[in-house]
Amino acid sequence: MSLLLKNGCGIVAGQLQALNVLVEAGRIKQFNGDDTADKVVDLQHAFISPGLVDVHVHLREPGFTNKETVKTGSAAAAHGGFTTIGAMANLNPTPDNGELFMQQVKLNQTGTVKIKQYAPVTKHRQGQAVVNFEELQAAGAFAFSDDGDGITNANVMLTAMKQLAALKLPLCDHAQDMDLTQSGVINAGATAQKLGMPGVNNVSETAQIARNLVLAQATGVHYHVCHVSTKESIELVRIAKASGVNVTCEVTPHHLLLDDTNIVDDDAQYKMNPPLRSQADRLACVAGLMDGTIDMIATDHAPHTDKEKGQGLLASPNGIVGSETAFALLYTKFVSSGIWPLHKLIEWMSIAPTQIFKLTNVGQLKIGDPADLAIFDLEHSTTIAANQFLSKGHNSPFIGQSVYGGTVMTLVNGQIVYRRDSNHD
Ligand SMILES: [Zn+2]
CATH class of the missing domain: 2.30.40.10 (Urease, subunit C, domain 1)
Structure with a gap:
């Protein structure tokens, strides 16, 4: 045929x-x-275009199939032009041993696009005891992440980095100091004050990245920062790259397109983690991508039900869907307007993630x-x-x-x- x-x-x-x-x-x-x-x-x-590659999606199956399934999440990816996606491990049960992981890989094969599965860094994603990395690598894990939560214990992080460095696999960090975040729901700033909402400070992300860059340097692990969002975080990554740390990072479409000035009322469609930051942070994300500090774009596609997201900023879960809108939104805002050449958008949404995560069996528009x-x-x-x-x-x-x-x-x-x-x- x-x-x-x-x-x-x-x-x-x-x-x-x-x-x-x-x-x-x-x-x-x-x-x-x-x-x-x-x-x-x-x-x-x-x-x-070469099929787009999104290293950060949440497919929700098993455990949360009222929000999404492998079938619907992969169909959404295909609708957005994605042909390979990286699925996060915040599932129930958590695929934190070889047997559960292989079951997950089998389930993922029912999807309509290629699905690479993350394994968690710690058992049950609780940040306490590291998983058996070798067993999960053998079962097919391409990278490790506790995404959804930061890893508070520095010794757990150091142990994980040492072992992943030996296996030459990336540690992908949802960089968040849970103690510094407290009960914040949107960015700390004028919008949070106006709406009377508890704020999330930039340091809750940046302080965690600072610590983890030091640990990454000590271990030589490939340290990948998920959804970077503050200007200070980007500056830290810039300095670390210049001094030879093996660090890469991604940014989401929403952190490139929106900031907290877009939040005008108690609307949870603007609630995600990390939150929409200030305009200065948003501009730093755009600049960081253009100067190569930020390596790629990933959506953090995070589906929830209408009912869950209808509860306002305080009570709703974090996250927005992104698979089906990412390319068109970024093309319209940045390429159509002449800010980015089209080939750069394709590089950030397909070529860079494929190369940086050494993804196999991914077509790149070559004979x-x-x-x-x-x-x-x-x-x-x-x-x-x-x-x-x-x-x-x-x-x-x-x-x-x-x-x-x-x-x-x-x-x-x-x-x-x-x-x-x-x-x-
Ligand atoms: Zn995350």
């Missing part, structure tokens, strides 16, 4: 140009040949690679609507926004896993 994607455009040798892609037996066979194929799709000038492709319509605008989400979660502050860059089609190993026409997008 062969498939010809005709009349598209794509970045070849750094230049945006007309592009046809021939897919055969699940792989990219040829660019711009005059081929015939079993099936031909006219892309009408849409943009052909012979698996045909993992995302096709975006850069010319026509669409409106983000909750009833078009394939995620169970509708918790997004971006509903109703008009964007360019909607997904036309997504392919994984040459199979169409999302198509706009058939999904009534």
Whole structure:
């Protein structure tokens, strides 16, 4: 079975140009040949990208299937143009031993995109005793994270880093000093004061990163900071990189697009962890990405039910969905407006995460690679609507926004896993 994607455009040798892609037996066979194929799709000038890679999603299964499942979360990823995702381990049960982990890997295979599974750093993600890293590596863990919670005990962190350094696997840190956070629900600042909400200080993130950078330097581990959000954190990472620490970091679309001035009332669609920070922090995230301090973009897709998120800032859980809106929102805000070249957005959303996490079996728009492709319509605008989400979660502050860059089609190993026409997008 062969498939010809005709009349598209794509970045070849750094230049945006007309592009046809021939897919055969699940792989990219040829660019711009005059081929015939079993099936031909006219892309009408849409943009052909390597499939996007998101190293930070929450799929919620097992344990929280009222929020999301492997099926709905992977369908949401495909809708957003993601062909490979990294699934966090805050599940119930926590996949913290080889047997549970292998069950999780098997469950993940029912998803429509490629799912790489995180293992937790500590047993039950409780921050007390480290897991058996070797056993979990053998079971297929590509990286380790207690995401959702910071690891308070420095000796636990040091022990984990030493062992992961020996195994050459990354430790991905939800950097939060739980003591410093106290009961904060949004960023500490004028908005929190105006709304009468308890605030989260920048130091609750930055102090934890400072400590963990020191431990990372001592151990040589690959230390990856999840969802970096403060200007001080970014400055620390910048200094650490310059002094040779093996550190990388990611930023979310919402920390690039929004800040706490966007919160005008008690609306939990703006509640996430880390919180939306100040405008200065947001601008530092954008600058950090552009100067290479921040390595990649990851969504922190965190679905919750409408009921859960309808309880206001104090009572609602943290997090928003991101898989289905990330590319279009970032394309519209930063590429369409001329701030970023398109190839940089693709680098941050596909190439960098693949390389930094040494992900295998991920297609990167090269002859012979698996045909993992995302096709975006850069010319026509669409409106983000909750009833078009394939995620169970509708918790997004971006509903109703008009964007360019909607997904036309997504392919994984040459199979169409999302198509706009058939999904009534
Ligand atoms: Zn997190």
